[in-house]
Amino acid sequence: MGGDLDERDERDGGGGRPAGSGGKGERMIGIPRAVVERIVDVALAEDLGAGDVTGNLTVDAGRRARAAAVAKSELVVAGLEVFRAAFERLDGGIGVRLVAADSERASPGAVLAVVDGTARAVLAAERTALNFLQRLCGIATLTRRFVDAVPRGLATRILDTRKTTPGLRALERYAVRCGGGLNHRSDLGGGILIKDNHIAACGSVGEAVGRALRGAGPTQRVEVEVTTLEQLDQALAAGAQAVLLDNMTPERVAEAVRRAAGRVVIEVSGGVRLEDVPALARAGADFISAGALTHSAPAADISLEFET
Amino acid sequence: MGGDLDERDERDGGGGRPAGSGGKGERMIGIPRAVVERIVDVALAEDLGAGDVTGNLTVDAGRRARAAAVAKSELVVAGLEVFRAAFERLDGGIGVRLVAADSERASPGAVLAVVDGTARAVLAAERTALNFLQRLCGIATLTRRFVDAVPRGLATRILDTRKTTPGLRALERYAVRCGGGLNHRSDLGGGILIKDNHIAACGSVGEAVGRALRGAGPTQRVEVEVTTLEQLDQALAAGAQAVLLDNMTPERVAEAVRRAAGRVVIEVSGGVRLEDVPALARAGADFISAGALTHSAPAADISLEFET
Amino acid sequence: MGGDLDERDERDGGGGRPAGSGGKGERMIGIPRAVVERIVDVALAEDLGAGDVTGNLTVDAGRRARAAAVAKSELVVAGLEVFRAAFERLDGGIGVRLVAADSERASPGAVLAVVDGTARAVLAAERTALNFLQRLCGIATLTRRFVDAVPRGLATRILDTRKTTPGLRALERYAVRCGGGLNHRSDLGGGILIKDNHIAACGSVGEAVGRALRGAGPTQRVEVEVTTLEQLDQALAAGAQAVLLDNMTPERVAEAVRRAAGRVVIEVSGGVRLEDVPALARAGADFISAGALTHSAPAADISLEFET
Amino acid sequence: MGGDLDERDERDGGGGRPAGSGGKGERMIGIPRAVVERIVDVALAEDLGAGDVTGNLTVDAGRRARAAAVAKSELVVAGLEVFRAAFERLDGGIGVRLVAADSERASPGAVLAVVDGTARAVLAAERTALNFLQRLCGIATLTRRFVDAVPRGLATRILDTRKTTPGLRALERYAVRCGGGLNHRSDLGGGILIKDNHIAACGSVGEAVGRALRGAGPTQRVEVEVTTLEQLDQALAAGAQAVLLDNMTPERVAEAVRRAAGRVVIEVSGGVRLEDVPALARAGADFISAGALTHSAPAADISLEFET
Amino acid sequence: MGGDLDERDERDGGGGRPAGSGGKGERMIGIPRAVVERIVDVALAEDLGAGDVTGNLTVDAGRRARAAAVAKSELVVAGLEVFRAAFERLDGGIGVRLVAADSERASPGAVLAVVDGTARAVLAAERTALNFLQRLCGIATLTRRFVDAVPRGLATRILDTRKTTPGLRALERYAVRCGGGLNHRSDLGGGILIKDNHIAACGSVGEAVGRALRGAGPTQRVEVEVTTLEQLDQALAAGAQAVLLDNMTPERVAEAVRRAAGRVVIEVSGGVRLEDVPALARAGADFISAGALTHSAPAADISLEFET
Amino acid sequence: MGGDLDERDERDGGGGRPAGSGGKGERMIGIPRAVVERIVDVALAEDLGAGDVTGNLTVDAGRRARAAAVAKSELVVAGLEVFRAAFERLDGGIGVRLVAADSERASPGAVLAVVDGTARAVLAAERTALNFLQRLCGIATLTRRFVDAVPRGLATRILDTRKTTPGLRALERYAVRCGGGLNHRSDLGGGILIKDNHIAACGSVGEAVGRALRGAGPTQRVEVEVTTLEQLDQALAAGAQAVLLDNMTPERVAEAVRRAAGRVVIEVSGGVRLEDVPALARAGADFISAGALTHSAPAADISLEFET
Numbered sequence A, B, C, D, E, F: 001m002g003g004d005l006d007e008r009d010e011r012d013g014g015g016g017r018p019a020g021s022g023g024k025g026e027r028m029i030g031i032p033r034a035v036v037e038r039i040v041d042v043a044l045a046e047d048l049g050a051g052d053v054t055g056n057l058t059v060d061a062g063r064r065a066r067a068a069a070v071a072k073s074e075l076v077v078a079g080l081e082v083f084r085a086a087f088e089r090l091d092g093g094i095g096v097r098l099v100a101a102d103s104e105r106a107s108p109g110a111v112l113a114v115v116d117g118t119a120r121a122v123l124a125a126e127r128t129a130l131n132f133l134q135r136l137c138g139i140a141t142l143t144r145r146f147v148d149a150v151p152r153g154l155a156t157r158i159l160d161t162r163k164t165t166p167g168l169r170a171l172e173r174y175a176v177r178c179g180g181g182l183n184h185r186s187d188l189g190g191g192i193l194i195k196d197n198h199i200a201a202c203g204s205v206g207e208a209v210g211r212a213l214r215g216a217g218p219t220q221r222v223e224v225e226v227t228t229l230e231q232l233d234q235a236l237a238a239g240a241q242a243v244l245l246d247n248m249t250p251e252r253v254a255e256a257v258r259r260a261a262g263r264v265v266i267e268v269s270g271g272v273r274l275e276d277v278p279a280l281a282r283a284g285a286d287f288i289s290a291g292a293l294t295h296s297a298p299a300a301d302i303s304l305e306f307e308t
Helices: A033-048 A053-058 A080-090 A119-148 A169-178 A196-202 A205-215 A229-238 A250-260 A274-282 B033-048 B053-058 B080-090 B119-148 B169-178 B196-202 B205-215 B229-238 B250-260 B274-282 C033-048 C053-058 C080-090 C119-148 C169-178 C196-202 C205-215 C229-238 C250-260 C274-282 D033-048 D053-058 D080-090 D119-148 D169-178 D196-202 D205-215 D229-238 D250-260 D274-282 E033-048 E053-058 E080-090 E119-149 E169-178 E196-202 E205-215 E229-238 E250-260 E274-282 F033-048 F053-058 F080-090 F119-148 F169-178 F196-202 F205-215 F229-238 F250-260 F274-282
Strands: A064-071 A095-098 A111-118 A157-159 A192-194 A222-226 A242-246 A265-269 A287-289 A302-306 B064-071 B095-098 B111-118 B157-159 B192-194 B222-226 B242-246 B265-269 B287-289 B302-306 C064-071 C095-098 C111-118 C157-159 C192-194 C222-226 C242-246 C265-269 C287-289 C302-306 D064-071 D095-098 D111-118 D157-159 D192-194 D222-226 D242-246 D265-269 D287-289 D302-306 E064-071 E095-098 E111-118 E157-159 E192-194 E222-226 E242-246 E265-269 E287-289 E302-306 F064-071 F095-098 F111-118 F157-159 F192-194 F222-226 F242-246 F265-269 F287-289 F302-306
Touching: A033 A080, A033 A119, A033 A169, A033 B169, A033 C033, A033 C080, A033 F033, A053 A119, A053 B192, A053 B196, A053 B205, A064 A119, A064 B196, A080 A095, A080 A111, A080 A119, A080 F033, A111 A119, A119 A157, A119 A169, A119 A274, A119 A302, A119 B196, A169 B033, A192 A196, A192 A205, A192 B053, A196 A205, A196 A222, A196 B053, A196 B064, A196 B119, A196 B302, A205 A222, A205 A229, A205 B053, A222 A229, A222 A265, A229 A242, A229 A250, A242 A250, A250 A265, A250 A274, A274 A287, A302 B196, B033 B080, B033 B119, B033 B169, B033 D033, B033 E033, B033 E080, B053 B119, B064 B119, B080 B095, B080 B111, B080 B119, B080 D033, B111 B119, B119 B157, B119 B169, B119 B274, B119 B302, B192 B196, B192 B205, B196 B205, B196 B222, B205 B222, B205 B229, B222 B229, B222 B265, B229 B242, B229 B250, B242 B250, B250 B265, B250 B274, B274 B287, C033 C080, C033 C119, C033 C169, C033 D169, C033 F033, C033 F080, C053 C119, C053 D192, C053 D196, C053 D205, C064 C119, C064 D196, C080 C095, C080 C111, C080 C119, C111 C119, C119 C157, C119 C169, C119 C274, C119 C302, C119 D196, C169 D033, C192 C196, C192 C205, C192 D053, C196 C205, C196 C222, C196 D053, C196 D064, C196 D119, C196 D302, C205 C222, C205 C229, C205 D053, C222 C229, C222 C265, C229 C242, C229 C250, C242 C250, C250 C265, C250 C274, C274 C287, C302 D196, D033 D080, D033 D119, D033 D169, D033 E033, D053 D119, D064 D119, D080 D095, D080 D111, D080 D119, D080 E033, D111 D119, D119 D157, D119 D169, D119 D274, D119 D302, D192 D196, D192 D205, D196 D205, D196 D222, D205 D222, D205 D229, D222 D229, D222 D265, D229 D242, D229 D250, D242 D250, D250 D265, D250 D274, D274 D287, E033 E080, E033 E119, E033 E169, E033 F169, E053 E119, E053 F192, E053 F196, E053 F205, E064 E119, E064 F196, E080 E095, E080 E111, E080 E119, E111 E119, E119 E157, E119 E169, E119 E274, E119 E302, E119 F196, E169 F033, E192 E196, E192 E205, E192 F053, E196 E205, E196 E222, E196 F053, E196 F064, E196 F119, E196 F302, E205 E222, E205 E229, E205 F053, E222 E229, E222 E265, E229 E242, E229 E250, E242 E250, E250 E265, E250 E274, E274 E287, E302 F196, F033 F080, F033 F119, F033 F169, F053 F119, F064 F119, F080 F095, F080 F111, F080 F119, F111 F119, F119 F157, F119 F169, F119 F274, F119 F302, F192 F196, F192 F205, F196 F205, F196 F222, F205 F222, F205 F229, F222 F229, F222 F265, F229 F242, F229 F250, F242 F250, F250 F265, F250 F274, F274 F287
Parallel strands: A157 A287, A192 A222, A222 A242, A242 A265, A265 A287, B157 B287, B192 B222, B222 B242, B242 B265, B265 B287, C157 C287, C192 C222, C222 C242, C242 C265, C265 C287, D157 D287, D192 D222, D222 D242, D242 D265, D265 D287, E157 E287, E192 E222, E222 E242, E242 E265, E265 E287, F157 F287, F192 F222, F222 F242, F242 F265, F265 F287
Antiparallel strands: A064 A111, A064 A302, A095 A111, B064 B111, B064 B302, B095 B111, C064 C111, C064 C302, C095 C111, D064 D111, D064 D302, D095 D111, E064 E111, E064 E302, E095 E111, F064 F111, F064 F302, F095 F111
């Protein structure tokens, strides 16, 4: 990947772009254009403030620049369209050619994208574009490590959680998918998951599960979080359709799987670290979810290098 | 700190609150109310989606709950007003009493705040409130460690950078201040900092510094990033008023300080790790800036515990 | 109308589009682009939520689709540009070719527009696009029936009211025009209409009309709502320039017209049903206004049919 | 219900309001305050335009008014908090006392709420407040009729669809709940429902269901729309967990229920009219969904009557 | 006016405020709260940027301040609620007591309002609050001078135009009313005014007036701009209901008034200066409109003086 | 400048536009596209209201128009891109060709830009486009006069202040630059300027300056406002790096310059009129700042003339 800055952008159109199209906004990452643009606009406004006084003073208005986004570490790519949008929303005259594609792996030195425009504009959008790309690649890279930690042959899937950065959930969930992970429910309206505090407020596992079953729509499965095997038994008895085993050892997970006997889907969660994944998967978890994918992923190391 | 949930909220008014006031929005963290509210509203909308279907199904509408935000690790507090806003913006009937105060240290088990309202509402805002608080406390905590790493007796200050989370810069800069750090320029309009790419686009250090000096306003100092001692000499000769030494060892920093001879302010930056701080400070840096404060701070461990 | 999906889009440019233009946003329905885009963006965000999980799972990213919006009942077309915008705002790579034009009548089976893009994107925007189109065609169709109910040779005009759907007034007023109706005042700032509660709060018809006449600008006519012939006489005496006869029978309207003797414009309103129109028009009303045009128009039946 | 305008507002606090509270925004209908306020603000801006020129000219600034929202037909109440918000967002000095409560039935003449403020402000917000209330009560009322049409003893639930008014989905779904209905998935991200066009784009029922099962999270059930009994058999064979029977007669629904034999949840949909509900419920449908609940509900008749 | 800073704020409630109310947002200037708040929030964000670094560094967080807005020149007051909102939107803990009232005249030294809060917050909002107040008082003051220039006994009214500051029209129109002026149509949707370019695009005065008459609603009067007496005759013949005489001398205005013979309302416009008003009024103009009221009003001189 | 309407738009691309580009949004004035578009959209919405009823009634939908923006007085051009955006944001089918360029001088009769589109659209956006252009040219023109008033050979620079129009600061600062002025700090976060009230709240000049120096970042110079020479001495003693001399005569400025002896940057401010500039510059001011540049600049006289 990477290579000659002059090669045509062949990846760019993908399925979503009519041949010969040169227009704007024709890329699709499953998120409406307006959503991406609004996030990018906020970030640009925040970083531009009253405008790039340094660039305006030191760089001639007409001077053009070309720069490449280069990976500085092993990473999984995610967020190139957001990177592109940061430049284009600042100045529609900047061109961004994608050399890599989201979900691909990149090695140090690989060129991910090439940016072309007036030097002032490229400099002004650089930090915003990189702030997005480094964060999203960081999440995809960490997710990939979790996914790869599932022993071959097991069907355990890696899930994200709602522990995302405020304002960036849509992008971070996309990055999780780029890393091979699966998305848990999108938000509180996107699925029924009875947690310990619901149970406390309702009275018992059985009562909570029963109420939820009566109110669930045709696309919803009632999942309940349990912290003990006793609660698991109550959940099974009440007819829960999925259980989240909170903070259990692989041994307890295995026992839970035995008791469940295929009647429910099993999710394991609670401070799961990368090194815990193999044993939890072997214990029979259908899903392992980890907040760390989004709240602790270190930013990927990527820099924007100007041609001289 | 922490302690009895029933004690009066004495910290809450501070100087900014008229005695006896019970109104909304009277807290002040140096950020306009509307800015905090907009960020919180976006986060709530993102996490609520179509509403908390689980809580609506399993918890009675009239049931009330009381819950405490409890530190689970050593941390420096930051963002309690944002935590509070997350609950109040969801439902004006929720009361949040702050037990700790921003900038304070908290130990595991310490209660930071107590939340009181209908159980449905508290459950619906819980994740959003914690996502903010854990992130901001994480940044304050890491900043504090950098600040404390400066050897006693030295005046070196710890600075943040523009490598903040898109959309959250105002809050993250505030968290850096809670941790004892200083804020670098707020955005591209908030100061003149000539970076390598400006120099490349302009032609030379001398030319860039000269142009900037001619265009600087009365509150601005012209800072220039240099990667070599030769560039430092050029910057000094051109009349730069501050220099950013990029990626230099403590030895080179010490040499740079010698050459500068008090004529310019010295900032050191470039992948600075916590363990690098003492030597860089001893080498004579006036400022050490680290992107890690905002882009790599691990989330602080805080949970919301419901009374039963 | 309708017919071959392959024919060129000849209606599309109209007067508002330079020949050969292939750009975005060049269509004009008398509403600023930004207004339409904002309404559409809100609707898309609302219907997309975290994204079309079904399409993402079951349809290949590169697969393209072509689909036609087909009338399933007799209707008057309105809102094709909004239909188009729903697709384009989701994904700029979707092409929408208009086969029909707003204000035209369409019969069951008629193709109104053809959509071309990636299957995922077309599926994701389908419901939003149809929700707009069905509602606006419904309003245009009902308005057309009211307009057609005015006996030939009479100049009575059909007016809408302020009983529009919150957030959609601009679009619904446009649909009324597509159906041949006229728009009443746009909002409370767009004209002077003294209603019963104004009269009560002011004291008398005469006093209210007098005050309004003194404050009316050069483009404003003072209209007053009257519920009795006595009030009509007071309004005429006070110099009102238009009267709204509220809930009167055709006989009373005719009597009111006699008393007005051409001195004022006569509007009839108040629960007017389609079958009431002929008699009210014959009674001499200049205008008949009906809230039902916007708050009770049944959605037109239109479906999006995919080519296979 | 209704009755003396002077009685205390006992319903108002419910569980969500601390005793003695006089503050703003403490009511809870499961939708964040900011969401309701944004919708109301848009509607007010749209109806106010440059301000109520008539009221400003004819009514003295200091004059106060009191008015009651009165039901003019049998209805189920929904949206009183939105009605209240319309007045309060225009002018924080208006007081709105709720006499009825959402989900209750009201008869003609029943007072639903009492409004108190300056006459100018009450007049200016009147139309906006009623536009919301009439629409939402209309939806609740129609939903109630569908719910009541399910024969006693059957567990069939009435569901809404995504055919809601653009911009008002959250409010309309709430109104459906007030009428005793259940909400289907909130949006495309809130559940997996494979429709005919997904099947066409994917290739077959079996392939689409299989892909969806592999990608479904722990809270999701895979539902698939089928139009024939053959497709039903394919869906059952592929492991679908719910099926939507599109446009089937009660007889075919009964046959489908037999074939499903309890293995899947059964939803019936497609142009369902009120009179179809009993037979479809008796045929064994778990759910009946109807777009008409939101796109065809006639506005309830409610007026704002001023005291004199 | 002015005087003791300690006196109670008696003007503040006016008719719009319930006795004893201490809540927010209960003031009414005929503009929805949300509109004022949005404009103020934008202005605060623009002036605060990343926050008041000077105040944060030099002023203790707990220190309180009290300051008075003092007129430094003769002026007519307008915009005190916006002034208040600027402080309250920054920090809900600031109290603003109005000493003067909009539409009143104030002399140099008069206290218009008193502000009380933390010193940091008062300093941070000061410039924004004054920027609004000085501009609006400037407009009201200039308008008052135009109004006072109409010779006693004549009914000529002073009108504003659409030449307002982008984003501030609602506020500026309000200031015109505070100065005794009348508002012309609010916007292009708020009235029919056929200008020279409409005539050119349509073909003739007669054709344009005829079309407009056929499309005018019951609250609309058709006004047409004429630049010659010949055009006036055409307008009269076509049935225009109001004419705008563009750039005519008082003599020509008088002749136009003669020809109109009371059949139409007469508005005079086009670069009208204060000194032109008496003669134009005497010539018989019903209305004189002047863009200068809003685009050339010098800012009123007002300062915020801190108590020491 | 000006001249033939048919000549190609050679200025338009400048450095920021790829040759042959016909796309949108590729112009760059140092302000993000989204910022300009948002301001323009607000202004258009405000002036359009419910749409241009006059144009819709009198002008045929398909009719095209061509019009030139023509200077009617001597002026310095500023804001042509905003002028352009007003048309394009209303209707993407309008073409705007720039004949002049920002920062150029124009004489009466000079054509600044040519607009081409449907007559309805051009008429609808005309007032908004001109409102922006006249204001910004007015500011640039006044700034130019201040700049030109500095005696030849002196390096005194003209600065703007924070006394800008709420909502338009970014555009007005740009206009100041077009007129040859320099921008002072962008906002309260963009620089440290200790004013009289900070000093009062802090206790003394020395204490305030000391605190600020300890908290200043590497790009910040500490400036302090002084009203007496005694305060100047205190500021110098405390180590201030710049001083703002408030309301001093040229003689006192000269004395201040002597005392400062090159140790600090000198800014002069406080009601500076154009005629004051030469003497203040000769007295040795480094900077002269004037609020009048933005709050008192008379609108430039520019009209849009339609070809016939």
